[in-house]
Amino acid sequence: AAGLAIDGEDGGTGAAYNVSMNHMGHPIASNLRDAYLTLVKLGKQNELPLFAGGGIGKNGNLAANAAALIMLGASGVQTGKYIMQAAAGCLGSEGDRCNVCNVGVCPKGITSQDPRLDRRLDPERVAQRLVDVYLTFDTELKKIVAPLGRSTSLPIGMSDALGISDADAAGRLNIKYVL
Numbered sequence: 001a002a003g004l005a006i007d008g009e010d011g012g013t014g015a016a017y018n019v020s021m022n023h024m025g026h027p028i029a030s031n032l033r034d035a036y037l038t039l040v041k042l043g044k045q046n047e048l049p050l051f052a053g054g055g056i057g058k059n060g061n062l063a064a065n066a067a068a069l070i071m072l073g074a075s076g077v078q079t080g081k082y083i084m085q086a087a088a089g090c091l092g093s094e095g096d097r098c099n100v101c102n103v104g105v106c107p108k109g110i111t112s113q114d115p116r117l118d119r120r121l122d123p124e125r126v127a128q129r130l131v132d133v134y135l136t137f138d139t140e141l142k143k144i145v146a147p148l149g150r151s152t153s154l155p156i157g158m159s160d161a162l163g164i165s166d167a168d169a170a171g172r173l174n175i176k177y178v179l
Contacts, residue, residue: 001048002049003048003049003050003051003075004035004048004049004050004051005051005052005053005078006028006031006032006035006050006051006052006053007028007052007053007054008026008027008028008029008031008032008052008053008054008055009026009027009028009054009055028052028053028054028055028056028069029068029069029072029169029173030169030172030173031052032050032052032069032072032073032074033072033073033159033172033173033174035050035073036050036072036073036074036157037073037174039073040157045073045156045157049075049076050073050074050075051074051075051076051077051078052069052072052074052076052077052078053077053078053079053080056069056077056078056079056082057079057082057083057086058081058082062079062082062133062137062140063137063140063141063143063144064140064144065077066137066141067141067144067145067155068162070145070154070155070156071155071156071157071158071159071161071162072157072159072162072173072175073156073157073159074156075154075156083130083133084110086129086133087126087129087130087133088108088110088121088126088129089108089110090108090110091107091108105117107120108120108121109121148161159173159174159175160176162175162176163175163176163177163178164176164177164178165177165178165179
């Protein structure tokens, strides 16, 4: 395998059924950490890259979410809904999902098959906003990892830089417990 993509419970574009989005899945941090620690145990952590997704950027801080997942073992992160919201104006949200991605009537024209709705989407503007989002993300991620002594390489699996105030979660993730 060229890599392994691990998705957590918080992902979803809104096209999934509510029962799937509300009652299934497991937090990405523990899924990822389990996979990474298993690779470490097998001595394969540098051979199989792990890519994490699921709710990244959901709280408005894409770079901080990505940095934490990288320190838990991800070689990279993937994000979907956050990018759709930030760049294209997607109306989907955790509390009030639009849920029409899969039926072709997206009111913003993102996933629409209706020419009247398609006109609402300005591809040039979305493309520029995508560039802006990723450039900002890159800058913010560098600000987070630079104090760790990493200016060019990612701190993959460098969990000693992480801490959490939940003792049970700290134990499960094998990271520092902080008060």
